[in-house]
Amino acid sequence: MTLLLQLSLIFFARVLDVSMGTLRMLLIVKGRRLHAAAIGFFEVIIYIVALGWVVNSLDEPLNLFIYALGFAAGNYVGIFLEEKLALGxxxxxxxxxxxxxxxxxxxxxxxxxxxxxxxxxxxxxxxxxxxxxxxxxxxxxxxxxxxxxxxxxxxxxxxxxxxxxxxxxxxxx
Structure with missing residues (x-):
């Protein structure tokens, strides 16, 4: 896998899983247990895959940086999505x-x-x-x-x- 592709996958996987986590937490607060559980199932799979890519290449500090950048961007995207959905x-x-x-x-x-x-x-x-x-x-x-x-x-x-x-x-x- 090329370095650019690997970095992109790490970043977008992290954005996706953190965004899902934000929505999952909001659904929990709103009492929507089944929806929250379904999102949590896919969220943890994506999280483990992204984390695996980083842990398996700790000799590449750029992977860790992109992983953290994806986390930050995922928070932003998750809040943006929640505002657009305006649940409850x-x-x-x-x-x-x-x-x-x-x-x-x-x-x-x-x-x-x-x-x-x-x-x-x-x-x-x-x-x-x-x-x-x-x-x-x-x-x-x-x-x-x-x-x-x-x-x-x-x-x-x-x-x-x-x-x-x-x-x-x-x-x-």
Missing amino acids: YVCVQVIPSIKSQPIINLLREEGYGVTVIEAIGKNGPKNILNVYSARKNLNKLLFLISELDNAAFTAIMDAKKTVGGYYKQQKAK
Whole structure:
């Protein structure tokens, strides 16, 4: 095997297995055990093959460097893929800096379920708006909120699992 081919295989194998590991961990956190196990099966095979190439040629320091470079790139690619997949749901908690009713009305018109909690802030009564959404719709939701109140305090939390309730209805394409 030529040196360039060997280095390429080490690099891309490492990018693939680390990316798979990133996705596997996220699936574990989201409770998707079967998917995580399937990815883990292939991840470890690729990892052992790539590691074998490096261990069998320890006299070539470039192999070790490329292996580490593949690891770093794999982290980057794994996070990029996870952001594109946007698996699961988020809870967006909004504390408006203005009257909350226009925001509530807009979000409900857009199909989002909004739960309003009355609270007392530093300067008196406030409403806390809880909105659950698919992660893939998060940017749109944040845009809608900022259209009416770009100074609203917004906290975004991952929802590991949700049951029941009301979610934005997906429009058929």
